[in-house]
Amino acid sequence: MANPAESSHIVHFDDFELDLRTGELHNNSHRIILQEKPFQILATLLERPGEMVTREELIRRLWPTGVFVDFNLGLNKAVNRLREALNDSAEEPRFIETFPKRGYRFVAPFTRDGAGPAVASVASTSAAHTSGDGPNYGHENGRRATTSFPAETRHLASPGAEVRREKNYWTWAAVAALAVVLALGGGHAMRSRAGRNRRPNLEKFQVTKLTDSGKVELAAISGDGRYVCYSRRDGGLSGLWLHQVATQSDVQILPADAIGFDGLTFSPDGNHIYYVRADKNDPGFKYLYVMPVLGGSSRLLIKDIDSPVSFSPDGQRFVYTRGIPPRNSTDVRLANSDGSGDRLLAGIGNTYPGFQPGATWSPDGRTVTVSLDLYAGRHSYVLDAVSVADGSVRELYSSSKAIGRPLWFPEGDTLLLVMNDQNERGQLWTISYPNADVRRVTNDLTDYDTRADLTRDARTVVVIANHPTSDVWVAPATDLLQAQQITSAALPLFRVAEAPDGHLLATSMDGKLWSLQADGSRRTLFTDLLVTDFQGDPAPCGRFVMFASGRAATTELVRVAVNGEEAAPLVRGDLNSFVCTPDGKYVFYDDMHKISRIPVEGGASVEIAQILGENIGGRLSISPDGKFLAYPYRESIPAPATKLAIIPAEGGAPMKVLSAPGVVWGLLWSLDGKSLQYSFPQNGVYNVWEQPITGGEPRHLTKFTSGIIYDFHWSLDGKRLLMARGDASSDAALLSNLR
Numbered sequence: 001m002a003n004p005a006e007s008s009h010i011v012h013f014d015d016f017e018l019d020l021r022t023g024e025l026h027n028n029s030h031r032i033i034l035q036e037k038p039f040q041i042l043a044t045l046l047e048r049p050g051e052m053v054t055r056e057e058l059i060r061r062l063w064p065t066g067v068f069v070d071f072n073l074g075l076n077k078a079v080n081r082l083r084e085a086l087n088d089s090a091e092e093p094r095f096i097e098t099f100p101k102r103g104y105r106f107v108a109p110f111t112r113d114g115a116g117p118a119v120a121s122v123a124s125t126s127a128a129h130t131s132g133d134g135p136n137y138g139h140e141n142g143r144r145a146t147t148s149f150p151a152e153t154r155h156l157a158s159p160g161a162e163v164r165r166e167k168n169y170w171t172w173a174a175v176a177a178l179a180v181v182l183a184l185g186g187g188h189a190m191r192s193r194a195g196r197n198r199r200p201n202l203e204k205f206q207v208t209k210l211t212d213s214g215k216v217e218l219a220a221i222s223g224d225g226r227y228v229c230y231s232r233r234d235g236g237l238s239g240l241w242l243h244q245v246a247t248q249s250d251v252q253i254l255p256a257d258a259i260g261f262d263g264l265t266f267s268p269d270g271n272h273i274y275y276v277r278a279d280k281n282d283p284g285f286k287y288l289y290v291m292p293v294l295g296g297s298s299r300l301l302i303k304d305i306d307s308p309v310s311f312s313p314d315g316q317r318f319v320y321t322r323g324i325p326p327r328n329s330t331d332v333r334l335a336n337s338d339g340s341g342d343r344l345l346a347g348i349g350n351t352y353p354g355f356q357p358g359a360t361w362s363p364d365g366r367t368v369t370v371s372l373d374l375y376a377g378r379h380s381y382v383l384d385a386v387s388v389a390d391g392s393v394r395e396l397y398s399s400s401k402a403i404g405r406p407l408w409f410p411e412g413d414t415l416l417l418v419m420n421d422q423n424e425r426g427q428l429w430t431i432s433y434p435n436a437d438v439r440r441v442t443n444d445l446t447d448y449d450t451r452a453d454l455t456r457d458a459r460t461v462v463v464i465a466n467h468p469t470s471d472v473w474v475a476p477a478t479d480l481l482q483a484q485q486i487t488s489a490a491l492p493l494f495r496v497a498e499a500p501d502g503h504l505l506a507t508s509m510d511g512k513l514w515s516l517q518a519d520g521s522r523r524t525l526f527t528d529l530l531v532t533d534f535q536g537d538p539a540p541c542g543r544f545v546m547f548a549s550g551r552a553a554t555t556e557l558v559r560v561a562v563n564g565e566e567a568a569p570l571v572r573g574d575l576n577s578f579v580c581t582p583d584g585k586y587v588f589y590d591d592m593h594k595i596s597r598i599p600v601e602g603g604a605s606v607e608i609a610q611i612l613g614e615n616i617g618g619r620l621s622i623s624p625d626g627k628f629l630a631y632p633y634r635e636s637i638p639a640p641a642t643k644l645a646i647i648p649a650e651g652g653a654p655m656k657v658l659s660a661p662g663v664v665w666g667l668l669w670s671l672d673g674k675s676l677q678y679s680f681p682q683n684g685v686y687n688v689w690e691q692p693i694t695g696g697e698p699r700h701l702t703k704f705t706s707g708i709i710y711d712f713h714w715s716l717d718g719k720r721l722l723m724a725r726g727d728a729s730s731d732a733a734l735l736s737n738l739r
Helices: 036-047 055-062 071-086 123-128 164-168 171-184 193-197
Strands: 010-013 016-019 024-027 030-033 096-099 103-106 206-209 216-221 227-234 237-244 249-258 261-266 272-278 286-292 299-303 317-324 329-336 343-349 359-361 367-373 381-387 393-399 414-420 426-432 438-440 461-476 493-498 504-508 513-516 539-541 544-551 554-561 568-573 575-580 586-591 594-599 606-610 628-635 641-648 656-659 665-669 675-682 685-692 708-714 720-736
Touching: 036 055, 036 071, 036 103, 055 071, 055 103, 071 096, 216 261, 216 461, 216 720, 227 249, 227 261, 227 272, 227 720, 237 261, 249 272, 261 286, 317 359, 329 367, 343 367, 343 381, 426 461, 461 493, 493 539, 493 720, 539 575, 544 575, 554 575, 568 575, 568 586, 568 594, 628 665, 665 708, 675 708, 685 708, 685 720
Parallel strands: 493 708
Antiparallel strands: 010 016, 016 024, 024 030, 096 103, 206 720, 216 227, 227 237, 237 249, 261 272, 272 286, 286 299, 317 329, 329 343, 359 367, 367 381, 381 393, 414 426, 426 438, 461 720, 493 504, 504 513, 539 544, 544 554, 554 568, 575 586, 586 594, 594 606, 628 641, 641 656, 665 675, 675 685, 708 720
16 A cells, blocks of 8 residues: 555545646546646646636746747647546536636645545635636637538647647547547447457557647548558648558658648558549549559549549449539449549439548448438438449438448448537447447547548548637727637637627537627527527527527528527528628528528518529628628639629629639628628638729738638627637547457
């Protein structure tokens, strides 16, 4: 038995045990390894229980002299990670109390082994220590993402490489490894040894972080597990890197000159990389190339491809998917390994062309499985099986949550894939074939990308772990360069607008709609209804608030009172965007390539116009005088391009069509009605730009040097620009010893 001197480094609080020497945190005997900075914060707070430790003191402890980073943002993120590890909340703290803009305090009782009785909790004596700032409404930066936001949300970096301890002790990997055991620990009895070997091995499951740049966007693993190829974003463009698993070494094999990559696949012999690369002039249009693994010249194989390829068992052919925007359908296509013989296997209608995680070929060569996002039906997403012999399609599984690329186990009886859980986080699941019995594999705080990849023996999978952040920022209309962050929430907020009563409305990744004070404080749930992803910008509409809410596989445009009650659906359909008239009497919305208008009080819809091009590429916007509508759209002929259309609000032919620099986000009219404004990335950094409707070059309105603008709106009085702004960090990891 350890003596007090040897054991005093062990601290106990609630169900946690912290080893101050190793940084290991245990919760009911389950180990969580803290990153260096969250550990240092916790250790510092425990040194002074019941006292506020200032932000300045923590910054001095975490970053030595001579280091130049955004200390406040870094501290927020570190506290955020610590709260995630402790399952704590800034709003209702059990362990760490926030003093807004000043510091933090450890509020739970704790003991040190061999060091006497527990230190009293300050929670019971808070009256003697409450700050003069009133209730605690401060929050820390947290996570976001997904597929409806700009593609760069899974590519852009936040901080650079961490110190060596962080490379070894990274919270999300430890939580992932732990949660796998919790999620399915104890297991179910297997009928045979062969059956056990085909299922994820929960006792020996391991997670290894491969990169720490925060800039990785996509990864693939060779069939033998020796190499991982990944795309990494540097300075706004992407290149390809090869990681040797045995030596942990990396070499760049393709320079960073691509807009982005949408597919990586090793050839069956492991000698070549097949990669899907976006067109520089239109990120929505992609090409398939092949190149030697160790670098060399690339060869173009396929034009117009939207997913990674998957090889047939004999390696002679591959399957891929292509979204068809004009038809709202997805083509599943086959081609020879050299790109010749390209042919249609099956066309699957009523699907969203922008969701293309990829199809995969079964080990027996008879079946191709593909995940799809449906426009209608009982559920939003399906996993389909397509017969290679005749192209017939049957549904294997359906879900209201996103289903990622299916990966076959070599026996052909199990599929491994990433699927969103109830919190909209991508997690690993298995689905048996053909019975479609679903089992969860991971249950952690990481958001895994939908395009994972698996070794030939199904023992190792490579995943991309996303960690986005977003907060509300406000800038005065008179000087947009004076933007200030007004929230610091553990829960990232990705949409923001002002309600008719002056409160702010913001949506989080899980589809919840929140109400905040004008200064960003006092976040409360606005409504029990969930906001539909990317269609559901909350918008003031006279004395109401409008937003889109998902119901099964359709979308409803919902009207609610300013207090979040009295919800009333106005229209249902394949809605993508909407906007209210300045007088609050009507709502314009787009539904299946047409724009319609409906009274806010309810009534019949009236079609206004057909949408130009292949599909609408963003949200509708209405001019301040209510006379004109604007929207972005995409076209592929004669060349891929994004355009901005301006049409009369009463209907009729477009009065003006402007060229856009690329895919734009958050289209708005300027306050004077003379320009269109949008968010657009340049060198990987998002800013708000303004395009005069008379033509000419767009100009910067904001001049941020880093980060992503997910959304922006003007306040109702036009005096403030509201922005949801943050960053995204993503890295590659190996989950090994799966079975």
